[in-house]
Amino acid sequence: MNTSAALPPLTERISILRWLRQNLFRSVADGAVTVLGIVLLLSLVIPIVTWALTEARWQVVIENIRLFAIGQYPIEYVWRVWVCVLLLALICGVSWGLWLFRQRAVGAAILTAFLLLGLLPGALSIPATEKVAGFGLMLPSLAWLVAMSTLGALGYAIAARAPARARKLVGPAWILYLPVCFVLVAGLGPDGLLATVGSNLWGGLLLTLLITAVGIVASFPLGVLLALGRRSKLPVVKAFCIGYIELIRGVPLITILFMAQLILPLFLPDRVTFGPISFRPEIDRVIRAMAGVSLFSAAYMAENVRGGLQNIPRGQFEAADALGLTATQKMTLIVLPQALRMVVPILVGQFIGLFKDTSLVTIVSLLDLLGIGNTVLAQPKFIGTQREVYLFVAAIYWIFSYVMGAISRRLELPQSASRR
Amino acid sequence: MSDTKKTRIPIWRDERAYAVLAQVAFVVVVIAAGVFLFGNLLSALRRQNIPIGFDFLPTRAGFDISDSFLEYTASSNYLQAFQVGLVNTLVVASVGIVLASVFGLITGLAGLTHNFIISRLARVYTEIMRNVPLLVFLVFWYRGIVFNLPKISEALSIGPILVSNRGVAIPWLLEGALSLPVVRGRIFDGGFVLSPELFAILSGLVIYTAAFIGEVIRAGVQAIPRGQFEAARALGFTGMQSIRLIVLPQALRVIIPPLTSQYLNLTKNSSLAAAVGYPDLWSISTVIINQTGRAVEMIAVVMGIYLTTSLLTSLFMNWYNNKVRLIER
Amino acid sequence: MSQSNTNPESAMIQCVDVHKWYGQFHALRGVTLSVARGEVVVVMGPSGSGKSSFIRTINRLEEHQRGTIIVDGIELTHDVRNIERIRSEVGMVFQSFNLFPHLTVLENITLAPMRVRKMNRERAGKIARELLERVRIPEQADKYPGQLSGGQQQRVAIARALAMEPKVMLFDEPTSALDPEMIKEVLEVMVDLAKSGMTMICVTHEMNFARNVAHRVCFFDQGNIVEMGPPAKLFSTPEHERTQLFLSQILH
Numbered sequence A: 001m002n003t004s005a006a007l008p009p010l011t012e013r014i015s016i017l018r019w020l021r022q023n024l025f026r027s028v029a030d031g032a033v034t035v036l037g038i039v040l041l042l043s044l045v046i047p048i049v050t051w052a053l054t055e056a057r058w059q060v061v062i063e064n065i066r067l068f069a070i071g072q073y074p075i076e077y078v079w080r081v082w083v084c085v086l087l088l089a090l091i092c093g094v095s096w097g098l099w100l101f102r103q104r105a106v107g108a109a110i111l112t113a114f115l116l117l118g119l120l121p122g123a124l125s126i127p128a129t130e131k132v133a134g135f136g137l138m139l140p141s142l143a144w145l146v147a148m149s150t151l152g153a154l155g156y157a158i159a160a161r162a163p164a165r166a167r168k169l170v171g172p173a174w175i176l177y178l179p180v181c182f183v184l185v186a187g188l189g190p191d192g193l194l195a196t197v198g199s200n201l202w203g204g205l206l207l208t209l210l211i212t213a214v215g216i217v218a219s220f221p222l223g224v225l226l227a228l229g230r231r232s233k234l235p236v237v238k239a240f241c242i243g244y245i246e247l248i249r250g251v252p253l254i255t256i257l258f259m260a261q262l263i264l265p266l267f268l269p270d271r272v273t274f275g276p277i278s279f280r281p282e283i284d285r286v287i288r289a290m291a292g293v294s295l296f297s298a299a300y301m302a303e304n305v306r307g308g309l310q311n312i313p314r315g316q317f318e319a320a321d322a323l324g325l326t327a328t329q330k331m332t333l334i335v336l337p338q339a340l341r342m343v344v345p346i347l348v349g350q351f352i353g354l355f356k357d358t359s360l361v362t363i364v365s366l367l368d369l370l371g372i373g374n375t376v377l378a379q380p381k382f383i384g385t386q387r388e389v390y391l392f393v394a395a396i397y398w399i400f401s402y403v404m405g406a407i408s409r410r411l412e413l414p415q416s417a418s419r420r
Numbered sequence B: 001m002s003d004t005k006k007t008r009i010p011i012w013r014d015e016r017a018y019a020v021l022a023q024v025a026f027v028v029v030v031i032a033a034g035v036f037l038f039g040n041l042l043s044a045l046r047r048q049n050i051p052i053g054f055d056f057l058p059t060r061a062g063f064d065i066s067d068s069f070l071e072y073t074a075s076s077n078y079l080q081a082f083q084v085g086l087v088n089t090l091v092v093a094s095v096g097i098v099l100a101s102v103f104g105l106i107t108g109l110a111g112l113t114h115n116f117i118i119s120r121l122a123r124v125y126t127e128i129m130r131n132v133p134l135l136v137f138l139v140f141w142y143r144g145i146v147f148n149l150p151k152i153s154e155a156l157s158i159g160p161i162l163v164s165n166r167g168v169a170i171p172w173l174l175e176g177a178l179s180l181p182v183v184r185g186r187i188f189d190g191g192f193v194l195s196p197e198l199f200a201i202l203s204g205l206v207i208y209t210a211a212f213i214g215e216v217i218r219a220g221v222q223a224i225p226r227g228q229f230e231a232a233r234a235l236g237f238t239g240m241q242s243i244r245l246i247v248l249p250q251a252l253r254v255i256i257p258p259l260t261s262q263y264l265n266l267t268k269n270s271s272l273a274a275a276v277g278y279p280d281l282w283s284i285s286t287v288i289i290n291q292t293g294r295a296v297e298m299i300a301v302v303m304g305i306y307l308t309t310s311l312l313t314s315l316f317m318n319w320y321n322n323k324v325r326l327i328e329r
Numbered sequence C: 001m002s003q004s005n006t007n008p009e010s011a012m013i014q015c016v017d018v019h020k021w022y023g024q025f026h027a028l029r030g031v032t033l034s035v036a037r038g039e040v041v042v043v044m045g046p047s048g049s050g051k052s053s054f055i056r057t058i059n060r061l062e063e064h065q066r067g068t069i070i071v072d073g074i075e076l077t078h079d080v081r082n083i084e085r086i087r088s089e090v091g092m093v094f095q096s097f098n099l100f101p102h103l104t105v106l107e108n109i110t111l112a113p114m115r116v117r118k119m120n121r122e123r124a125g126k127i128a129r130e131l132l133e134r135v136r137i138p139e140q141a142d143k144y145p146g147q148l149s150g151g152q153q154q155r156v157a158i159a160r161a162l163a164m165e166p167k168v169m170l171f172d173e174p175t176s177a178l179d180p181e182m183i184k185e186v187l188e189v190m191v192d193l194a195k196s197g198m199t200m201i202c203v204t205h206e207m208n209f210a211r212n213v214a215h216r217v218c219f220f221d222q223g224n225i226v227e228m229g230p231p232a233k234l235f236s237t238p239e240h241e242r243t244q245l246f247l248s249q250i251l252h
């Protein structure tokens, strides 16, 4: 049996050779293509890597990292943003514990997302020369990571022990999360801990994520209503919904964003009077952009939801009717839960698209991630660093989109939905 | 007997009345909202002294347009400026669609090969593009790459094509003869010269859209069961014949709808040309809006043009789909 | 209320001259049938003869355009309240089960009692478990429909309909999507139900069920009842030639 001891490395070598032959050198032509491919690859990668390691001035990103993260958000209130992030960690932990405890892939993806988010606060504390009034900002990134993982783990631990009925709380918690964040970011009163921070000061990734979140949350109900309307038996309602959906889907987002910026304010009355109160209604530019994005996204949402609705067998409607459920009960209890579950991966894809599309608010002069990039490039110190700045911006978008996409691909719905 | 009974149903409990009432209510709400909003709009415009209408079109524009396929000077009028933008958009969209299809096909097929290096290259390219916003890619491409191309005196030549930061020159038919571009001092001579902006928007859109088209093609071919190919081979077709006669026609049916929507996306995305300084329909319209304040009219017209294109394409697609389905039966 | 003098007050379902059109197509052509309380009627007939259309008009899954349908003294008209009342008194079982796949068996059964009858969760759950006992699958309560066999699903569907405590049960070919042994399971439950005194209209071609349980068999053809009578008589000496032909095909 001496030979068998010597065999494994040999077979390994042979299988590598076989792999090479099958995957790279099937024929002479194949081999040539392989060589060509390698040459192409190297001729692209080597200069890029060399540039990135030697020539590139990454200082532009490092010195402006806070701008990229939160724009001009006042430094003494930055802790409010981090509270949002910590809350997110908590909710994610709880949801993971209640919903998805068996799915390690999802957990890993969420963890990655948090590691990335965790690096940001740390990075923010880099310009240490700044005088910091608030607390929390100067914590090293490690502390943030520890805090977030602790909260996430805490949420998970609580959730894992909670009774199954607690599942019902996860939805409302998520629904509540956004308004809470909004209040934390925007503030409530003229001063105090929660002093108002005007939307003109929101910027960078913070603004990008806020517009995305509002866009998702606002376009979801709107899209569902439009989808139901498009399938309505009432011709007038149906025509209206078709008209809206096709109009929006037929035009570029940028025209809608301009419309939101330029024409939406004109639609408001000059003065609004309620008894003694009289004021001039105004919507600020960030809200206008959010409205534009939501109105746009709703039309696409409607089409995706309609795809789900079309796949609900007629028998489901009939069974609901036969049991005496009302039309509303039939929709909310039977049809929509099934239709929405069917299209979750598609909707996640659409949300990723929405996230990327928010970069267009740069064109209407908002300082989102890309807009901040442009302002950074205007700093005299960093003339000529376009590649560094835009690559950094692209990398952030890429990571977020890729992680979200990876989660949605791995996400297995609760068994009931995938069956039948 | 039953008729007399039916008339006794109170109207608020009659299901037939529901449908009518619901629609009437809907129409009333929509019209009321429309009247309210439109009224506000009109009075707001009146307050700002902005008239409504298209009377401004024949007045002198007074701005220059760097890239134009039509006769245009600063003393031309707004209508002519608009037409220049329209033609520019049409050129970018149509050339972009052709090129994106070619590169998309290459990407898609590359993703399908057994060759590990090639299919991996295709995958990486697709994954990079699909997770980055087009606008970010466009500004990176224009300000980071196209700007930093070599000076014209050191123009790169890729075959007969000359590439520099002053633009890209390609061979072109001039007066019935093929004219190859050459560098003469600080300018290109002969051929057809694309300005850096035109080159940036075209190549940017093509590189970006080709990744998506590649995915569409790859998914379409993979949707065809292997059995189809094997059955064709068993019938004695050669490999090429099997693909051409059996696999491709079936794959096309899967590919065409998403492919069309990619074409429409490219067309709509060309409205981002302003980001690379190319004067397309939308970027000229924004200039006109800035000068005249006629946002309502201009946005409506541009939306109308894009909408018409989309609807015509959808109509054509429906017709095509029906035709394909008929043949299938 | 119903001043009909053709049938005694005890009739549970009364259909008089019911017509139904699908667009131009005349699917029901003047069906007249009266079903007494506790009676079990089996409906047979060739495919496309309007059997499904008929029983679906009884709980307004389809609208009839002419004639009268009265269920337990309530006339089926455009009056929404009457439709609601009739639907909550008439249970229906479909050929394709139509269970709600996103809900567990127990949730499938308790949904309507809780939402329509406003029953509290405990009581609805208790009733649901009793019903599962009755259809002989008490152990499946927390599974999802997709995890059950066809026969089990159909029995859950019966339990779901029974949970609304209906006065009438309609069955539209409940066994034709099932394998033979599963058919037996479902038929046993239906026989039990018939013996308990439920008023039932069953579209089915199960001859044994019709012979042993039905009080009456209706034979449908071309949108109308062509022959009707006790099973023994109809099966042994059918009068109408369509019936004879159909029976000869079904009995081989």
Ligand SMILES: Nc1ncnc2c1ncn2[C@@H]1O[C@H](COP(=O)(O)OP(=O)(O)OP(=O)(O)O)[C@@H](O)[C@H]1O
Residues within 6 Å of the ligand: C022, C025, C027, C045, C046, C047, C048, C049, C050, C051, C052, C053, C054
């Ligand atoms: N929704 C509909 N629209 C148009 N025609 C219909 C519709 N439903 C049924 N029909 C037609 O009405 C006729 C009767 O149909 P029905 O389903 O009642 O027959 P059935 O006796 O139940 O047949 P089967 O034994 O096949 O179930 C058929 O010719 C059918 O084509």
Ligand SMILES: [Mg+2]
Residues within 6 Å of the ligand: C051, C052, C053, C172, C173
């Ligand atoms: Mg039937």
